Amino acid sequence: MVGTVSAWRRVPVKVDIIDGTVLEGIFVIARDSRLSDFLNNQKKEFMALVDHQQHTHLLNKRHIIKVTETK
DSSP: OTTOOOSEEEEEEEEEETTSOEEEEEEEEETTOOHHHHHTOTTOSEEEEEETTSOEEEEEGGGEEEEEEOO
């Protein structure tokens, strides 16, 4: 549809995991949400990251050490 605004936005990130793995990809979050709000949402224990090869990684938030927004 012409003139519609998506309710979602893509946020490029680098994610450091507790086992030393570093993933780079995209989180899809609500357009009116900050990345920190998305990460701190108490209702969500897992989050999906789509990497640059279009693979989806289901991440347990308790295993994430650090998330850095990239450009």
